[in-house]
Amino acid sequence: AQVALETCVGRCIGIEFQDNLANMSKLLIRGARVDFPNLSKVTIHEADLRAMSPAVREDFDGGSVLFANNIVFEPTSFAALEDFASSAAGLVDVVVMATICGRHRPTCPRNFCSVWTPRQRIDVQVSWSSQLHHAYWYTRVVEPYI
Incomplete structure (x- = not known):
């Protein structure tokens, strides 16, 4: 919501x-739309990154920026975030609160780093x-032009 504002x-x-947090977010956003019309740009999904439904995944397609507050992610959620970011073709930028690869280098074998x-x-x-x-x-x- 802050990004929309x-x-x-x-x-x-x-x-x-977490259903309770998703529902609370939806209620707060809905209640504030009159005073802050840009909040109408916000959609909240109750879902798990590790098992997104095709409908939720489709809603994310076409996005250009991914922000994730991944500080407290479990290892499986962290891996799902890496996979999602690496496979979402429309993404241009990724911003995360915990670095994805602390040893990032051009020869890193992680898909995210490639x-x-x-x-x-x-x-x-x-x-x-x-x-x-x-x-x-x-x-x-950026892939080199050949």
């Missing part, structure tokens, strides 16, 4: 696997702390 994006699609390259570490304000936290911005690897 502070940027000129066309749509913001969120995924939350598709994405680190662009910049960004210090961002977060709702759960008064301190700035790092976010990691990746851009798609």
